[in-house]
Amino acid sequence: MTKTIIFKFGGASVKDADSVKNLAEILRNRLRNRMVLVVSAMGKTTNALESLIRLKMDNLDYSKECAILRNYHIELCEELFPKDHTIFPRIDNLFIQLENQLQTQINPSNYDESYDRIVSFGELISTRIIAEYLCSQGLLVVWQDARDLIRTSSDFRFAQVDWEKTRKQSQRILNPVLDQFPVVTQGFIGSDNKGRSTTLGREGSDFTAAILASSLDAGSVTIWKDVPGVLNADPKIFSGTQKFDELGYKEAAEMTYFGASVIHPKTIKPLANKGIPLFVKSFLNPDASGTKIHGLAPNHEIPAFILKRNQILITFKVTDFTFIGEDHIHQIYDQLKNLKLRVNMLQLSAISVSVVIDDELFKLERLLKNLKNDFEIRFNKGLELLTILNHKRVDFEPYLEGYDLLLEQTTRNTFQAVRRKITQQEKV
Structure with missing residues (x-):
């Protein structure tokens, strides 16, 4: 059987209509069966949803901010789809569900659970848009709710993965589909045994890609970023950065542990355990080599x-x-x-x-x-x-x-x- 490939696209790679079109171009000659596309919320949507929660907790009016967030997604869709496309009622329906969730009581005692329930909408909305757009471009994909795949504990906002159940669910649901079509699913979210939405920790979409890779015994994972690969420092903060062509699992894990933002800290372990290579590549220059993280990388002394x-x-x-x-x-x-x-x-x-x-x-x-x-x-x-x-x-x-x-x-x-x-x- 051909091994599955996992592609993960973060919020910056789908922040506007041009970015979504660029994503489709990256996939045009790469998309194939047995590929899973893990997609984050668009742009700064997660931050906006967090702001809505804070306004609700402070008993302040959040309707204006919610309207701004809805309009952002609708206007993005208007640049991608004809006016009569079914994506518009779908997005409206998701925002109606979001507003219903915001009307429930949120206080310090139930903050974490409320957070997961509300913030999950960012990924649900973005993946609906991406899946519909790819199909409209002749790149046929199947949308899948990640909450049916990734089973977790009820530790809201920092849910622990139930690896055995997740592996069984992922193989049972995804394998028959992947034999025919690529799949688009959400990063960051899962569900507990009661079916309640959970999240894997902020910026957890990378971790989702690793979870699915491990569960499906994938051949590789590629994370698409706005940088040329793994750098030795954040170029927005430090000057004179250097790119690592290769990194060992241990070095990469150490960097993420101390807070390097290019990869989520929990991403490396499940990949290292299975010997699955991780590629970090630029969605701005997709043909460039990027960085390969694997078990046979040479040691280096770059700070x-x-x-x-x-x-x-x-x-x-x-x-x-x-x-x-x-x-x-x-x-x-x-x-x-x-x-x-x-x-x-x-x-x-x-x-x-x-x-x-x-x-x-x-x-x-x-x-x-x-x-x-x-x-x-x-x-x-x-x-x-x-x-x-x-x-x-x-x-x-x-x-x-x-x-x-x-x-x-x-x-x-x-x-x-x-x-x-x-x-x-x-x-x-």
């Missing part, structure tokens, strides 16, 4: 620079003058785990534990409340976490100039610094 913004530094200090022990660390980590907060950096002293985490809605308040009786707690928000891998030949000073350095840590291969931009007033 990688990763910057995470909107970080919080929290220091937990014991109040009874005892030294920090394993029990203290476990206590803190248990609370972080319960709140689904990942530690981006950890540092211990004799009487304190310092952690760096992402700034997520409601989470800091809950963490402080749960631990305030056992620790003296201090925190700083609005920080940046700079990580440099393979740092031996790197001069750190230029990356710290103009910043307050709150925390620093160096190992054989990794340099990390928590920094805060010094304002003009502070300079004076």
